[in-house]
Amino acid sequence: MVTQLHDETARETLAFWRERAEQLQEALDSRIVIEQAKGILAERFALDMDKAFLLLRAAARRNRLKIHDLAAEIVASRTTPQPVLETSQRDLNGRRQTPRPGRT
Secondary structure: OHHHHHHHHHHHHHHOOOOOOOHHHHHHHHHHHHHHHHHHHHHHHHHHHHHHHHHHHHHHOOOOOHHHHHHHHHOOOOOOOOHHHHHHHHOOOOOOOOOOOOOO
16 A cells, blocks of 8 residues: 555656656747747847847737747748738837848
């Protein structure tokens, strides 16, 4: 009885930590894509990384998208997604943002 209880507790503990590890890996993978998208936006719009993140976040919010999904779209495409273009035309930091030529 005691051994059976111990085995059950060990299985539950192992399942808990396995799930936690999967959640952490998912968060890390998501963060990597977001960092890549920030770099792309920084280059396309001549922004520093903080402003690139603000643009990404604002575009996701205005279009009710998950930031990771929009970041993945930016990374996967050679062109800037429409939600980002529309948001970039708004005044995020006191000046209009337009992509560099050839980087739409």
